Amino acid sequence: MDFLRPSTLEEALAAKSERPDAVPIMGGTDVMVELNFDKRRPPALIDLTRIAELCEWRREGDAVRLGAGVPYTRIIDELHPHAPALAQASRSVASPQIRNRGTVGGNLGGASPAGESHPPLLATDAVIELASVRGVRRVPAREFYLGLRKTARQDDELITAVLLPRPAGPQQFSKIGTRNAMVIAVANFSLALDAEKRAVGTGLGSVAPTPIRAEEAEEFLAAEFDWDGGAPLAEPVVRRFGELVASVARPIDDQRGTAEYRKHTVGVMARRALDWSVTEYRNGLRGDARCA
Known part of the structure; x- marks a missing residue:
């Protein structure tokens, strides 16, 4: 196995062009596990740790441009005001040691349907930046996931990088696992309310071959939500939202949980996230809490 260590992004892109079968590595939290258990044996690795621009984040217009190599720990510490749901999801990743190394870029590259970062990226309509020697292109997260571990890359x-839109309302993330830490999700869910567009975003993980949205649930809630006053929603509306979220799940039975449990729990998480979001939205209108 060859080990390539480019010093600049240009060198890295050239290496990837010359060796398209080479696997990028930065935090190594997924790649090294696969190598250690002999589940993967790529002909080459491209070490990206020396490329400074991948480890930076900055404002870009109304969005934040998050370098693909920024670790979860920094997202938690520095980006909560700019990406609340992604920061919440980052807190749920494995252990402190893994959070110090793991990155959203690695999560996207592996494209596991159980990855914590995927639901917030879908719910907030984030955009994935892809680069090659041919140029740079940007793909909405909602068009990035094509199949089981298959993406638009x-x-x-x-x-x-990932472009994170400025929050315009409450954002939530929930994860269910067999224990509180060091666990792969049985199910993930993220919800984002956009008061400016009067729109709703959702993201579901570990309940289908790819991370998915619940578009009918989004449209239903956007029509029912009190965008002007943030009034509590009637119980039938909350229940129906949960049902619509659960209805898009296409889970499987595995060692972490049954398909039936996954479908049930993602509906429960949706209802809870909605309750939290309505409270936060109402408090924000009153000036008691920051809504956006």
């Missing part, structure tokens, strides 16, 4: 491309 081409073989010669690297994931360089």
Whole structure:
């Protein structure tokens, strides 16, 4: 196995162009596990740890451009005001040691349907930046996941950044696992309310071959929500929202949980996230809490 260590992004893109079968590595929290258990044996690794721009974040217009190599710990510490749901999801990742190394770029590259970062990226309509020697292109998260561990990234491309839209309302993330830490999710759910567009975003993880949205649930809630006053929703509305979220799940039985349990629990998480969001939204209108 060859080990390539580019010093610049240009060198990394050239290496990926010349060796499209090479696997990028930065935090290594997924790649090294696969190597250690002999589940993967790529012909080459491309070490991206020396590329400074991948480890930075900055404002870009109304959005935040998050470098693909920024670890979860920094997202938790520095980006909660800019990406609340993603920061919440980052807190749920494994252990402190893994959070110090793991990255959203790695989560996207592996594209596991159980990855914590995927539901918030879907719910907030984030955009994935892909680069190659051919140029840079940006793909909405809602168009990025194509199949089981299959994404819109081409073989010669690297994931360089994620564009996170400015929050315009409450954002929530929930995760269910067999214990509180060091666990792969049985199910994940994220909810984002956009008061400016009067729109709702959802993201579901570990309940289908890919991370997915519940579009009918989004449309239903956007029509029922009191965007002007943030009034509590009637119980039938909350229950129906949970049902619509659960209805899109296409889970399987595995060692972590049954398909039936996954479908049930994602509906429960949706209802709870909605309750939390309504309270936060109402408090924000009163000036008691920051809504956006």
